[in-house]
Every structure is written in C-alpha cells, then in structure tokens.
Amino acid sequence: MQEERNVFLGFDIGGTGIKAALVDIDQGKLITEKMRELTPKPADPKSVAKVVKKMFDRFDYQGPVGCGFPAIIHNGVAESAANIDKSWIEVNIQDLFSEACGVPFHAANDADVAGLAEVKFGHGNEVDGTIIVLTIGTGIGSGFFLDGKLVPNTELGHLFYKKSVYEHYVSNSARKSEELSWKEWAFRFSGYLTHLEKLFSPDLFILGGGASKKFDKYEDQLDVRTRIVPAEYQNDAGVLGAAMYANERTK
C-alpha cells in the first residue's frame, strides 16, 4: 500500500521566470517536473496573476500554495520592489493569487523560503546557531536563521555601501555587467562577507542563486573565518521552500 504523502504546491516568482512544482515536504523532494513560464512583460500584478493561474490549473492540486517573491513581504503584502515592477508595492500578493486560483496562497520573500529548504534539507541542518543564506543572482537575497528559525525580511543585500547598496556591487548581474573576472568579483564578495561576519558572527554562510553553481571558481578567494558552503538545492530551493512555507502557515 502506498503511504500518504505530505504534498504542497510551491511557486517561485522571479524577474525572468516563474517556476512551480508539487513537493513532498517530508522528504524535501519535488515530485513533479518543475513547470516554468516566462515572467510576463510588463510584470505588473494582474499579468503575473494570470500566468500563476494558468500554471496552477495545470496541476491536479487543491490546497494551500506557498509562494516565494523577490521583495520584502509583510503579512502577504509586498513592501519593496528593487528588481521588480514598482506597481507591486503595497499589493497583497496572497489575496491576489488566492482570488485568481481559488485556494489559499502564502507568500514570503524568495530568499527566506529558499533558506527554509537549505536549512532543513541542506547543509544547514548540520549547524546550530546563526546561518545566513545568500542568493546571488540579479540581486542579493538573504535568509537569516537562528537555531533553525527564520528571521524574515533581513534584506542584507541592501546594506548601504559606497553611496549605494551592496547588491549593486556584488550581485551576479553586477559581475556580468561590469565584466568582472571571478577573481575580481570574489574580492568584492569576500569584503561583503567580512562585513556580514562583523555584524552577525554567523556559524555558516550558504551561497545560493546563479553564482553558487560556479562556487569552485572562487571559493579559494573568500577570506573569512566562517564556514561557507554552496547551496545544495540551487534552482529547486525556491519551489521547495515555498511549499514548506505553505505547510508552516497551514499548521
């Protein structure tokens, strides 16, 4: 007889793509292929909700849905829009998607939910204390965990630096647009980690997002005391963590 599985649907909304999959949250495994659609242009709330609904309808699923979104999310409402359409500010993402799909949605910051997956199923579960998960992509996302518990919306990519914020200087898109070698970029990134180390004395850094796939190209250049590991789930962490978040909010 087949055991009943604890399955939730997770969405990962990004600036370029929207991903979704059904996830077995006890095993930390995607149980369907990851469905992907391009983020519509312009990526205003109405257009994105349409794509979310279209994707939702392709799953045979009725239940709470988790959703990672690249902004500060407070009680389901977007409170920033650094790398997304400004029209999202003050939109209640949970209400918008719940109304579109007819099931409850639970929205949280994308790096926070990716961190949930890495901390429970990745290297994070080997370590107590303070873990900082950084996603290095178009921006810098951060998930901050104390003894396994998420401290939401830390936005450590937005610490001020050189009249701007760190993410403009150390993100993967900054590396590409400024045509930095991995060595040049790593020198900057190491400075950023040193700054975080001084502020928080973490026990572990987990690096996710696009640049984490190339960890071997720069790991030797990162000169910090704290242990650093690449994310285990990389591209899947977003949907996996989103599904875990739906479960947490439904308990």
Ligand code: BGC
């Ligand atoms: C946003 C964060 C987000 C990160 C990664 C940043 O620009 O401010 O909320 O987590 O990008 O998508």
